[in-house]
Amino acid sequence: MTGQDDDWAVLLRQALAGDGRAYRSFLAAVTPVVRGIVRARGRGFDAAQCEDVVQDVLLAVHLKRQTWRQDAPVRPWLYAITRHKVVDAFRARGKALTLPVEDFADVLPAEAEADPTERRDMEKLIAMLDDRSAQLVRLIGFDGASSAEAGARMEMTEGAVRVALHRAFKRLAQLRERHVD
Amino acid sequence: MRTDDLIRALAEDTRPEPPPARRVVPVFLPAVALSMAGLLAVLGPRPDLAQALTSFVPAMRHVLSLALFAVALTAALTAIRPEGHVRLWPLALVAAVALGLLAWAWMATLPEARGMALMGKTNSICLIAIPILSALPVAALFAALRGGAPASPTLAGALIGLAGGGAGAAVYAVHCTESSPLFYVTWYGAAIGIVTVVSALIGSRLLRW
Numbered sequence: 001m002t003g004q005d006d007d008w009a010v011l012l013r014q015a016l017a018g019d020g021r022a023y024r025s026f027l028a029a030v031t032p033v034v035r036g037i038v039r040a041r042g043r044g045f046d047a048a049q050c051e052d053v054v055q056d057v058l059l060a061v062h063l064k065r066q067t068w069r070q071d072a073p074v075r076p077w078l079y080a081i082t083r084h085k086v087v088d089a090f091r092a093r094g095k096a097l098t099l100p101v102e103d104f105a106d107v108l109p110a111e112a113e114a115d116p117t118e119r120r121d122m123e124k125l126i127a128m129l130d131d132r133s134a135q136l137v138r139l140i141g142f143d144g145a146s147s148a149e150a151g152a153r154m155e156m157t158e159g160a161v162r163v164a165l166h167r168a169f170k171r172l173a174q175l176r177e178r179h180v181d
Numbered sequence: 182m183r184t185d186d187l188i189r190a191l192a193e194d195t196r197p198e199p200p201p202a203r204r205v206v207p208v209f210l211p212a213v214a215l216s217m218a219g220l221l222a223v224l225g226p227r228p229d230l231a232q233a234l235t236s237f238v239p240a241m242r243h244v245l246s247l248a249l250f251a252v253a254l255t256a257a258l259t260a261i262r263p264e265g266h267v268r269l270w271p272l273a274l275v276a277a278v279a280l281g282l283l284a285w286a287w288m289a290t291l292p293e294a295r296g297m298a299l300m301g302k303t304n305s306i307c308l309i310a311i312p313i314l315s316a317l318p319v320a321a322l323f324a325a326l327r328g329g330a331p332a333s334p335t336l337a338g339a340l341i342g343l344a345g346g347g348a349g350a351a352v353y354a355v356h357c358t359e360s361s362p363l364f365y366v367t368w369y370g371a372a373i374g375i376v377t378v379v380s381a382l383i384g385s386r387l388l389r390w
Contacts, residue, residue, distance in 0.1 A: 020193060027192060055182070066328065067201060067261065076264040077264045080264035084263060084332060142182070165190070
């Protein structure tokens with residue numbers, strides 16, 4: 001347990017110092033843990049909805065990563081962020097789910113796994129960004145471009161790409177916030 | 182978007198940002214300096230300031246205001262971490278000292294003089310000036326701590342209000358000539374209370390994440 005936390009702390013410290021590879025390892029390492037918590041807490045959510053919440057948590061971890069104190073263990077911090085976002089998700093989907101449940105009571109069981117729209121929350125949000133930001137997030141996220149490659153394709157400097165990407169993530173979180181209301 | 186894709190995109194955004202706590206000093210000090218400059222320009226310091234600072238009872242206005250500021254700011258810096266457990270007893274301690282001083286002054290003041298000492302001559306300007314003088318410090322703290330992730334945005338906002346209100350009260354105390362704790366605990370307290378309630382409301386919106 002503590003060994004794992006130490007590993008995470010090392011990765012997150014490197015990430016905060018600007019090491020993208022360490023950061024990616026960190027996010028990849030914590031994702032299964034976050035997913036486990038979301039699934040355990042989010043009873044009543046199907047797998048797709050859970051994954052949306054997992055992505056919300058990761059976005060929050062990303063935007064709030066500087067609130068981690070470098071001398072503190074990672075786990076309590078990560079759990080607190082996860083809990084906060086799961087509560088948010090309950091509040092939001094509680095509203096969203098109570099409405100259609102009665103209306104579509106007979107179609108709901110068949111749709112639960114098949115409907116792909118549930119998994120596309122993040123994509124919907126990306127589509128709400130301005131065109132260039134959306135293109136940038138897609139280039140890096142879907143096409144696996146690095147900042148430098150994305151910059152070359154979009155005729156931006158790498159520095160400008162990083163600034164724009166950071167703004168895009170902040171904007172996504174704001175859109176999500178509004179989406180949740 | 183698959184979660185792996187999201188992770189890849191997030192990992193490309195590695196611009197280091199300073200922790201929220203480290204943003205406080207660069208914005209807060211100028212804000213307090215401006216408040217102080219405003220006070221000195223508009224209201225001016227009390228003429229016997231040096232004397233008031235060396236006698237215990239009047240000096241406690243400054244001490245209590247600054248203590249409230251320090252304790253509330255410490256608590257606010259904890260509150261903006263998602264896993265932070267805010268300890269409220271230091272705040273309760275400051276409140277207890279203030280109320281103890283209030284009770285002592287009540288006993289020490291002749292019954293017929295209590296009403297005058299409590300109401301003072303400047304309670305309305307105190308109620309207006311402290312919130313105005315607190316506005317910039319509070320705004321600076323919100324600006325610095327916006328990047329935080331408080332478990333309770335309302336609590337974090339209230340603590341920012343207490344800290345900014347304490348700073349505003351400490352600035353106002355440089356001008357204020359009312360030396361009875363019956364006056365300053367009551368009216369400073371009320372003014373800081375107003376700042377705190379407003380800040381809690383602002384926090385509940387501004388610090389959501």
